[in-house]
Amino acid sequence: MKFSHKIIERIKNSICKKDIEEGIYLHEPFFKGSNVNEYLNNCIESGWVSSSGKFVSEFENLIKEFTGAKYAIAVTNGTVALRLALYLVGVRTNNEVIIPPLSFVATANAISHLGAYPHFVDIESESLGLSPEALDKRLNDVVEKRGKELFNKLSGRKISAVVPVHVFGLPAKINEIKEICLKWGLPLVEDSAEALGSKVFSDSKSIHCGCFGDIGILSFNGNKIITTGGGGALITNNEEYGSLAKHLSTTAKVEHPWDFYHDKIGWNDRLPNINAALGCAQMENLNSKLEAKRTLHSLFKNNFQDIKEIEIIKEAHNCQSNYWLVTLRLMGNSNIEKIRNSILHNAHEAKIFLRPSWILLNTLPMYKKSYSGDLSEAINQSKRLINLPSSPQLVNHL
Ligand SMILES: *Cc1c(COP(=O)(O)O)cnc(C)c1O
Numbered sequence: 001m002k003f004s005h006k007i008i009e010r011i012k013n014s015i016c017k018k019d020i021e022e023g024i025y026l027h028e029p030f031f032k033g034s035n036v037n038e039y040l041n042n043c044i045e046s047g048w049v050s051s052s053g054k055f056v057s058e059f060e061n062l063i064k065e066f067t068g069a070k071y072a073i074a075v076t077n078g079t080v081a082l083r084l085a086l087y088l089v090g091v092r093t094n095n096e097v098i099i100p101p102l103s104f105v106a107t108a109n110a111i112s113h114l115g116a117y118p119h120f121v122d123i124e125s126e127s128l129g130l131s132p133e134a135l136d137k138r139l140n141d142v143v144e145k146r147g148k149e150l151f152n153k154l155s156g157r158k159i160s161a162v163v164p165v166h167v168f169g170l171p172a173k174i175n176e177i178k179e180i181c182l183k184w185g186l187p188l189v190e191d192s193a194e195a196l197g198s199k200v201f202s203d204s205k206s207i208h209c210g211c212f213g214d215i216g217i218l219s220f221n222g223n224k225i226i227t228t229g230g231g232g233a234l235i236t237n238n239e240e241y242g243s244l245a246k247h248l249s250t251t252a253k254v255e256h257p258w259d260f261y262h263d264k265i266g267w268n269d270r271l272p273n274i275n276a277a278l279g280c281a282q283m284e285n286l287n288s289k290l291e292a293k294r295t296l297h298s299l300f301k302n303n304f305q306d307i308k309e310i311e312i313i314k315e316a317h318n319c320q321s322n323y324w325l326v327t328l329r330l331m332g333n334s335n336i337e338k339i340r341n342s343i344l345h346n347a348h349e350a351k352i353f354l355r356p357s358w359i360l361l362n363t364l365p366m367y368k369k370s371y372s373g374d375l376s377e378a379i380n381q382s383k384r385l386i387n388l389p390s391s392p393q394l395v396n397h398l
Pocket residue numbers: 077078079080103104106107165191193194219220221231232
C-alpha cells in the first residue's frame with residue numbers, strides 16, 4: 001500500500017466517526033450535554049444579548065477559576081485580546097515585538113494593528129515554540145541598550161515585548177523564556193490562544209499557560225477547544241493591567257448612572273453577553289473535553305507507533321498539553337514536502353481535511369521585509385507537520 005494511504009487508514013482507525021461522507025474537519029464545536037440552550041434562551045428572553053449582562057462576568061469568573069489568573073477580561077476575539085495586551089505592556093507605533101514565525105497570522109497582525117513591527121526569532125523542535133536560546137542570542141546580536149530601553153541597532157526601533165506562542169496547545173519553554181525576558185527587562189505576553197487547559201509543572205505546582213508572563217491571551221474562535229462563536233480573553237495577575245484592560249475595552253467610559261464621560265481613547269472590544277453564554281456552557285464541560293482529547297492523542301500515538309517515519313508529537317516531560325490539535329511529524333530527510341503533500345492530497349480526497357502547519361509568517365507578503373534571526377528550525381519543522389482531526393467528539397465516549 002502507498003505510504004500516504006497507509007497513513008490515512010491509520011487515521012481512520014484512530015477515530016470514531018460513523019459517517020465519513022460529510023467530511024472530517026480538524027476541530028469542530030461540540031455542545032451536546034451542555035446547558036447551552038437554557039443560557040441562550042435566558043439572553044433572548046431577558047433582552048440581555050449585547051455588551052453587558054450576567055454571562056460576561058460569569059464567563060470571566062469561570063476563566064479565572066480554571067486558569068488560576070487573578071483577572072480575566074472577555075473580548076470579541078483573540079486578535080483583539082493580543083492587540084490590547086500589547087498596548088497595555090507599552091507597545092506603540094514604530095516599536096518591534098519579537099515573535100516566532102510558526103504561528104497563526106493574528107500574532108503578527110495584532111502587532112501591526114498598533115503600528116508596530118514583528119521581529120522573528122526561531123523556534124525549537126520539541127514544543128514548536130519560541131527557542132529560549134535563539135531569543136537570547138538574537139537579543140545579544142541586535143540590541144543596543146539606551147537606559148532601560150532596548151533598541152534594535154539594525155532598524156533603530158525600540159524592542160518593546162516578546163510574544164511566545166503555545167503552538168497547537170503544546171506549552172512552549174516558558175520558564176526559560178520568562179527568565180530571558182526578566183534578564184533583558186522585556187515585557188512578556190503569551191499567545192495562549194490555542195492553549196486553554198495546557199499547563200506547566202514547576203516545584204510540584206502547575207501553572208496554566210498564559211499566567212507566566214505579564215499578560216496571556218485566549219481565543220474562543222470556532223475551531224478552538226471551546227468556542228463562543230467569536231471571542232477571546234486577556235488573563236493576568238497584574239491588577240493595573242486587569243482594570244485597564246476592562247476600562248479600555250469598554251470605550252474608557254467612567255461609570256456613572258447617566259453621563260457619557262470617557263477619560264481615554266478606548267475601544268469597543270467587550271464580548272457580547274450572548275457569546276459569553278456559549279462560553280459559560282462550554283466551560284462547564286471543559287474537563288471532559290480535555291480528557292477526550294488526551295484519549296484521542298493516545299489512540300493516534302498507539303496506532304502510529306510502528307511507523308518509524310512518523311512521530312505523534314507529545315507534551316514535554318514537565319508539561320500538560322490540551323492537545324488542541326494532535327500533530328504528526330514526518331521524520332525522514334528526503335522528499336519531506338512531497339510526502340507531506342501527497343498525504344494531504346489523498347486525505348482531502350477521502351474527505352479527511354488534514355492541514356499542514358501554517359506557512360511561516362516571515363514569508364507572507366506583508367511580513368517578508370521584517371527583521372529576523374536565523375529561522376532554520378522553523379523552516380525545517382514547518383515542512384514536516386500535519387495536523388490530525390482532533391475534535392473531542394471523535395472519541396467514542398462523548
Ligand atoms: C486563533 C489564534 C489567534 C487569534 O484568535 P482569534 O480569536 O481568531 O482572533 C491568535 N493566535 C493564535 C496562535 C491562534 O491560534
